[in-house]
Amino acid sequence: MGGRLTRVFRTFNVESRARREISKEKPTPAPRHSTSRLDELADHPEIQEEIYRKDDRLLTLLKDVYVESRDPPVQVKVGGSEHLPCKQEEKRLTKLGNLGDLDVKKVPKGKISIVEALTLLNNHKLHPQIWTAEKIAVEYSLELKEVNSLLEFFIPFAVQEFPKETKKAI
Numbered sequence: 001m002g003g004r005l006t007r008v009f010r011t012f013n014v015e016s017r018a019r020r021e022i023s024k025e026k027p028t029p030a031p032r033h034s035t036s037r038l039d040e041l042a043d044h045p046e047i048q049e050e051i052y053r054k055d056d057r058l059l060t061l062l063k064d065v066y067v068e069s070r071d072p073p074v075q076v077k078v079g080g081s082e083h084l085p086c087k088q089e090e091k092r093l094t095k096l097g098n099l100g101d102l103d104v105k106k107v108p109k110g111k112i113s114i115v116e117a118l119t120l121l122n123n124h125k126l127h128p129q130i131w132t133a134e135k136i137a138v139e140y141s142l143e144l145k146e147v148n149s150l151l152e153f154f155i156p157f158a159v160q161e162f163p164k165e166t167k168k169a170i
Helices: 002-011 014-023 039-043 045-052 056-064 114-126 133-139 144-153 164-169
Strands: 091-093 106-108
Touching: 114 133, 114 144, 133 144
Parallel strands: none
Antiparallel strands: 091 106
16 A cells, blocks of 8 residues: 555656756856866976976986896706695694594694594593693694683583473473
8 A cells, every 4th residue: 555655656747847857957067176177288388398308317317227136046846746836734633523424534733623622622621630731732733822722712512401390490
């Protein structure tokens, strides 16, 4: 219902409103600033002369500049390799989870997978005397500072099951 009402107001007297807009005179553009005109350069020949005049002092200074560049010597490998050289990251095998083919097999040293992160957080939560930050750093090839931050700021979820009689009380 609202669409019909708005359409009536939109189409009311459309032709006369359109004629009124078309019959209006076009607005005159704003005047240009006097410095933006290129015609004034033609009026002043001394400016043109200054632009095209060569400055001998600057030319002599430019001639004194000497640039010498040398390319580093090119090293050619004797046993042509098919692959481009790339940075080889040292990788370590992960402590595999239970996802089989979906698990990440190799991780760069200094990083851990999600499964490993959850495992080490859970181990530290259950046995903090055994799984200390130093042992975790050695076990997973991590820096001690990063392990301390990980243990401080990330806490795994704890699942708690309530007995049936307390569920009703809650």
